[in-house]
Amino acid sequence: MKVVYRAIWDLPVEELFASGHRACAGCGPAIAMRWITKAAGPNTIVVNATGCMEVTTTQYPETAWMLPYLHVAFENAAAAASGIEAAIRTLSAKGLWRAGKTNVIVIAGDGGTYDIGLQALSGMLERGHHVLYILYDNEAYMNTGIQRSGATPKYAWTTTTPVGKAIRGKVQEKKDIMGIVMAHRVPYAATATIANLLDMTNKIKTALEYTEEGPTFLHILAPCPPGWRYPEELTVEMARLAVETGYFPLYEYDHGKVRLNPPTSQIAADPKRKKPLRDWLKLQGRFAHLTDAEIAELEREVAANLAYLSALAKAFS
Amino acid sequence: MTVALEARAKAKQTLALTSNYAAAYAAKAADVDVIAVYPITPQTTIVEKISEFVDEGELRAQLIHVESEHSAMSAVVGAAAAGARTFTATSSQGLELMHEVLHIASGLRLPIVMAVPARALSAPISIHGDYSDVMNTRDTGWITLIAASAQEVYDSIIQAYRIAESVLLPVMVAYDGFLMSHTTEAVELNDEEEVRKWLPRRLDRPNLLTPEKPITMGAFAMPDYYYEIKYQVQEALLGSLDKVVEADREYGKAFGRSYGIVQSYRLEDADYIVVAYGGASWGNAREAVDEARRRGIKAGALRLRVWRPYPAEEVAKALAGVKAFAVVDRAIAFGAPAGGPVYIDTVTALRMRGIDTPGLSVIHGIGQRSMFVEDFVKVFEMLKDGERNKTVYMGLKL
Amino acid sequence: MSLPRVHEISIGGIIAEPGSSRRNLTGGWRSLKPVLHDDRCIRCRICWLYCPEGTIKEIKGEFVVKGKKYQYKYEIDYDYCKGCGICAHECPVKAIEMVPEA
Ligand SMILES: Cc1ncc(C[n+]2csc(CCOP(=O)(O)OP(=O)(O)O)c2C)c(N)n1
Ligand code: SF4
Numbered sequence: 001m002k003v004v005y006r007a008i009w010d011l012p013v014e015e016l017f018a019s020g021h022r023a024c025a026g027c028g029p030a031i032a033m034r035w036i037t038k039a040a041g042p043n044t045i046v047v048n049a050t051g052c053m054e055v056t057t058t059q060y061p062e063t064a065w066m067l068p069y070l071h072v073a074f075e076n077a078a079a080a081a082s083g084i085e086a087a088i089r090t091l092s093a094k095g096l097w098r099a100g101k102t103n104v105i106v107i108a109g110d111g112g113t114y115d116i117g118l119q120a121l122s123g124m125l126e127r128g129h130h131v132l133y134i135l136y137d138n139e140a141y142m143n144t145g146i147q148r149s150g151a152t153p154k155y156a157w158t159t160t161t162p163v164g165k166a167i168r169g170k171v172q173e174k175k176d177i178m179g180i181v182m183a184h185r186v187p188y189a190a191t192a193t194i195a196n197l198l199d200m201t202n203k204i205k206t207a208l209e210y211t212e213e214g215p216t217f218l219h220i221l222a223p224c225p226p227g228w229r230y231p232e233e234l235t236v237e238m239a240r241l242a243v244e245t246g247y248f249p250l251y252e253y254d255h256g257k258v259r260l261n262p263p264t265s266q267i268a269a270d271p272k273r274k275k276p277l278r279d280w281l282k283l284q285g286r287f288a289h290l291t292d293a294e295i296a297e298l299e300r301e302v303a304a305n306l307a308y309l310s311a312l313a314k315a316f317s
Numbered sequence: 318m319t320v321a322l323e324a325r326a327k328a329k330q331t332l333a334l335t336s337n338y339a340a341a342y343a344a345k346a347a348d349v350d351v352i353a354v355y356p357i358t359p360q361t362t363i364v365e366k367i368s369e370f371v372d373e374g375e376l377r378a379q380l381i382h383v384e385s386e387h388s389a390m391s392a393v394v395g396a397a398a399a400g401a402r403t404f405t406a407t408s409s410q411g412l413e414l415m416h417e418v419l420h421i422a423s424g425l426r427l428p429i430v431m432a433v434p435a436r437a438l439s440a441p442i443s444i445h446g447d448y449s450d451v452m453n454t455r456d457t458g459w460i461t462l463i464a465a466s467a468q469e470v471y472d473s474i475i476q477a478y479r480i481a482e483s484v485l486l487p488v489m490v491a492y493d494g495f496l497m498s499h500t501t502e503a504v505e506l507n508d509e510e511e512v513r514k515w516l517p518r519r520l521d522r523p524n525l526l527t528p529e530k531p532i533t534m535g536a537f538a539m540p541d542y543y544y545e546i547k548y549q550v551q552e553a554l555l556g557s558l559d560k561v562v563e564a565d566r567e568y569g570k571a572f573g574r575s576y577g578i579v580q581s582y583r584l585e586d587a588d589y590i591v592v593a594y595g596g597a598s599w600g601n602a603r604e605a606v607d608e609a610r611r612r613g614i615k616a617g618a619l620r621l622r623v624w625r626p627y628p629a630e631e632v633a634k635a636l637a638g639v640k641a642f643a644v645v646d647r648a649i650a651f652g653a654p655a656g657g658p659v660y661i662d663t664v665t666a667l668r669m670r671g672i673d674t675p676g677l678s679v680i681h682g683i684g685q686r687s688m689f690v691e692d693f694v695k696v697f698e699m700l701k702d703g704e705r706n707k708t709v710y711m712g713l714k715l
Numbered sequence: 716m717s718l719p720r721v722h723e724i725s726i727g728g729i730i731a732e733p734g735s736s737r738r739n740l741t742g743g744w745r746s747l748k749p750v751l752h753d754d755r756c757i758r759c760r761i762c763w764l765y766c767p768e769g770t771i772k773e774i775k776g777e778f779v780v781k782g783k784k785y786q787y788k789y790e791i792d793y794d795y796c797k798g799c800g801i802c803a804h805e806c807p808v809k810a811i812e813m814v815p816e817a
């Protein structure tokens with residue numbers, strides 16, 4: 001990662017995501033939007049997939065966006081961004097694009113990325129468009145009222161994976177979206193959260209710089225109070241704990257090399273520094289029904305995932 | 318001949334082209350910036366020809382090899398929003414896959430142009446021609462032209478850019494899958510410099526994405542606003558007929574060919590009129606008129622060159638006062654009060670004007686079932702024999 | 716407020732005014748109100764970083780608090796604050812207090 005911001009005092013002041021948007025109080029994705037726009041700066045076109053961030057920010061005739069912004073539909077943000085990027089390239093070559101170098105950023109939720117938008121994302125990555133794709137992951141379809149997605153963790157309650165007598169929560173594990181993206185051999189992909197803002201903004205900068213070469217990808221964990229069922233003030237805490245418990249590892253894929261970032265790198269090196277997963281689970285209503293055995297199972301899966309990523313980092317260092 | 322006309326005549330070139338190649342040549346002449354296409358029979362040869370143009374350096378454009386038609390339409394929506402002149406083409410299942418985004422293209426008022434060699438829809442899967450795909454796009458807010466020759470395909474696509482960029486609505490140019498898409502005809506090509514002069518760039522529209530003016534496109538509208546925004550599409554689409562006429566007239570002045578919005582054949586004293594669209598139906602209809610007249614029936618034919626917006630005045634003018642008419646549809650409006658989609662519109666256009674000429678809905682050429690001139694002659698005979706107000710499934714093995 | 720007529724609405728439903736959501740004051744959503752005690756604030760910027768509404772203002776100037784000089788001061792714009800309490804929860808010195816909205 002290129003370190004553009006060394007300390008939080010280096011972070012940009014100008015707001016390009018305006019107040020007055022209609023996201024819920026304590027919305028994690030809204031924090032992500034503020035910092036994506038700040039780090040990207042005004043010479044940026046945003047393409048947003050249908051979802052919470054689109055619906056809460058663009059209620060006609062008011063918009064929170066201070067960047068040129070396009071929403072087309074739920075599953076095709078990557079395709080629309082491909083078109084914009086291609087347009088800028090040709091228009092620039094023909095002397096018809098006056099704005100100079102312009103970033104193209106997709107912002108899409110987990111539903112719009114893991115599930116319905118996966119094909120368009122893969123197409124965009126495979127074709128090598130100079131676009132930064134940002135997935136804000138709140139781990140369910142929140143806009144339609146908390147339905148499970150491919151990003152919802154195992155055993156979590158959602159309205160389509162209720163805790164019943166026969167089946168208790170989601171049966172499947174969370175999909176490895178980073179693995180899918182890395183399989184496209186893009187120049188750069190990384191995970192981040194809204195708690196680790198310096199890490200996140202530097203990754204945005206890095207990813208944007210690498211779009212010179214081709215597509216880049218960021219997976220940002222962005223907790224959602226109503227969807228995860230925790231008190232609003234805990235949004236940042238929830239993202240921080242997700243990293244500190246090893247549930248959501250911070251790492252980068254940079255030109256074929258895999259690198260764990262702090263604090264994940266420290267946790268992986270010294271498991272004693274890892275907080276118990278239970279600390280994170282117990283704060284969330286969506287996991288309230290978990291038995292000790294289920295928690296132990298999830299804890300083992302977290303450890304296995306950390307071991308897998310450590311091995312990857314070692315093999316591709 | 319003026320010097321200018323002479324120069325133009327010299328620059329003109331006549332090639333033997335399929336309608337698909339004619340479409341590709343037209344897109345090249347229009348100097349499109351971004352093309353996003355996905356192959357499907359019978360559209361594929363357009364993609365191939367365009368790929369050749371781009372790879373040979375004859376067309377300075379980005380060709381996006383999208384992974385689906387849904388993405389093809391989405392990519393041209395993005396590109397058009399950023400100010401690029403765009404082109405795409407599809408058929409059948411591809412057009413169905415695009416369907417969601419077709420509404421968005423018109424709702425965002427983007428001047429996209431698309432070629433559609435029309436094909437039947439699954440299931441059962443059929444690669445052959447009919448107009449089921451095009452008819453399914455009826456309410457998407459697209460201006461839809463239906464051409465009847467390769468030359469007209471070429472000319473209509475160039476005109477389509479004029480129309481789209483002045484009305485700010487997307488335009489589809491449809492034509493017969495296979496019967497036209499894969500049939501070679503002589504096509505006179507314009508001097509590309511002249512075409513580009515005729516299609517000046519418009520980089521001043523309000524719905525442009527650029528950091529110079531950060532607007533929001535694709536907003537979310539509550540009941541207080543949604544209706545008005547959609548009504549604007551309706552108004553623009555209905556009003557576009559004048560622009561279609563104007564573009565066709567201006568094109569005629571510049572390049573010597575124009576078509577009108579409906580074409581008529583021997584209508585002057587006709588008692589019975591067959592309304593048709595697309596190349597094969599139109600060819601059959603005209604020959605059938607001649608044959609029917611030899612058999613003593615005062616027959617005439619009318620071709621719709623514009624399907625959306627429906628040219629109601631022109632059709633009503635032609636059909637008012639005749640004894641009866643038939644519409645030959647190459648699509649089935651499943652479960653509708655009459656079988657043919659264009660027939661339904663035609664009847665509505667007449668009744669809305671208080672005209673009560675009786676009609677007959679004829680379905681033919683489904684999945685490219687062979688249509689013979691004699692079938693069309695039979696339609697005239699049925700009309701003369703008093704067949705009215707019903708649907709005839711012609712060519713069906715009953 | 717009378718709503719615009721069909722021809723007064725922008726073409727294609729575009730919104731031409733960036734950041735016009737500021738017309739939508741979301742302060743009314745609040746049931747708890749963050750009160751920032753400037754005398755306790757160590758100017759760490761953390762509340763400003765994390766506010767989902769971007770409604771904590773960073774004001775530049777010369778500020779002296781308990782004999783210490785600061786170049787910044789943080790103020791909450793209550794027009795937009797939804798009272799989520801993230802700022803209070805994240806403040807390392809508990810300088811922000813959540814009080815019931817009057
Ligand atoms: C084709 C299509 N299918 C379904 C929907 C309904 N829909 C809108 S947003 C959404 C969920 C969005 O989930 P996600 O991408 O995770 O974003 P979030 O709302 O959680 O931020 C769904 C199912 C739609 N708009 N379009
Ligand atoms: S439901 Fe969750 S993601 Fe959606 S606006 Fe509310 S807090 Fe944000």
Ligand code: SF4
Nearest residue numbers: 766796797799800802
């Ligand atoms: S309570 Fe929430 S919305 Fe209000 S200032 Fe604090 S962080 Fe911002």
Ligand code: SF4
Nearest residue numbers: 756757759760762806
């Ligand atoms: S977090 Fe607390 S100490 Fe830091 S700037 Fe805000 S109010 Fe002051």
Ligand SMILES: [Mg+2]
Nearest residue numbers: 109110140142
């Ligand atoms: Mg989600």
